[in-house]
Amino acid sequence: MGQNSLKHKELKGRANITRNLSSGLNFLLTDQEDKAIEQLLELLDIEAATIDTYLALANLFRRKGDWDKAIRIHEKLHQLKLPKVQAQHIQFELAKDYYSAGLYDRAEHLLLQLVNSEALREASLKQLFSIFMATHELSKAVALTTEVANTQSKSLRIALANLHTESLKGAALDLTILAELAERYPQAIRPRFELAKLALAQHDAATAKGALLSILKQKPQWSADILPQLSQCHLDEDEWYQLLTLLADKHHNTSARLLLCDWLTEHGSITAAEHYVLDKLRQQPNIRLFQKLLQIRQQQSAQAAEVLSSVEELVNAYLASKILYSCRSCGFKTRQPYWLCPSCQQWETVEPIAGVDGR
Known part of the structure; x- marks a missing residue:
């Protein structure tokens, strides 16, 4: 009788979980998100082992802008003893919650711990760079040069090159520093662009010519912006x-x-x-x-x-009235160039357009 009683209670509890989950999903499918959230919250109170349900619900909160609720769920998950890979994934999601809520210091602390994780290194570094741009602490991004070198990411190298170049603004620039950056990050065009601009200002046509020709060789679509400068290099x-x-x-x-x-x-x-x-x-x-x-x-x-x-x-x-530049990543359109796309926050993806209206 005792064994039957325990089995009956267990089956009854599972039936309640299934019923709440089913009704919650039904609310989601019928675009009744508020009712879905309440229903799924009840489910979470009943069964704390459903990690995937927690993560899905937290992502739903974050998309709706309810960062405090997403943070609460991820913090609760972060306290559990889980496998290392799953725990690191939850930590990364919690850091994204903190970033969305404007708690940059907390997000930075969590992300720096994940930089040594091979699976999350690239994503963590990209999120850290976003934080350093928001807080204007570009020197912290430069300090992560070694960590970026340990990845195979071209986009990370381009981002670091731009952040490093950005950090030099207002300083006493010299051609040597920019030339070193251009050589270190051949994937990025901004260091060479700034090198050429400074060289022209200092009447060093040879240096400007070399930098501009290398950009054209790599990115001929930038001809509309590069050729007017190149015409000043005494070819x-x-x-x-x-x-x-x-x-x-x-x-x-x-x-x-x-x-x-x-x-x-x-x-x-x-x-x-x-x-x-x-x-x-x-x-x-x-x-x-x-x-x-x-x-x-x-x-x-x-x-x-x-x-x-x-x-x-x-x-x-x-x-x-026509646009001149478009982001190849998200399609953002503009009449002026941006090194950082205002829409998708990717570096050097806003490029001159081609076609009937192109230059």
Whole structure:
């Protein structure tokens, strides 16, 4: 009788758990999140061994912005004696709760403990970098250089390069420091971009030229921003022509084609420039090349200049409203460049767009 009584109580308890879980999931499926949360909370009070249910509920709270409830659940789980891998995962989730709630010091403390965990090292470092950006403690990010080197993550190296470069703002910059950063982090383009900018300011055309050419070789889509600076580096005519031809023909870059058109006008004839633009427009339509064609036609015919100028004004108004950059990670669109995407918080993912409106 005693054994039967115990089994009966156990089966009754399991039935209650199953009933609460089923009704809670039903509320979730019918978009009644508030009722689902209450129902699942009752389940958690009954059965504390359902770790996956706890984690799912805490993530639900965090998405809703109820960070205090998510923190309470994860803290409760963190106190349990669990396998190491599962315990570290819960610790990481708790750190994310603290970060979302603005408790950066607590999140940092937990994440630093996870940096030596092979499974969570990369994710922990990315979260730490977000904290250091929010607290403007960039020197702490630089101190994690060794930990980043122990990963295979390209995105982490790019992030560290940007944070290191950002930390140098306001300091007495010299070319040596930026050159060392550019050499240490070849995956990132910002150190070389800043190196070139400083070199041009100090009239060191050779250093600027080397940095800018290496960026173009790695990221030809940045031609619209790099070529105007490169034009200040005293390239000879043949080298400039060959570079523009390579970018225009191999990479189909619109900015290079526009500059090549100017080169043809200066060193050849305006008719050659017109034929070149028409040929490229037939191959790949682009509104900026069409604008250049309008300018050429205005120079050729004073009679048509008045009509064409009004058309060019319409084209200019159209271009003034178009985006120039887009994040390849999340699709964020903007007219100005960002090293850090404001939407997905990824470094160096906002790049110039291509296509009909591209540069």
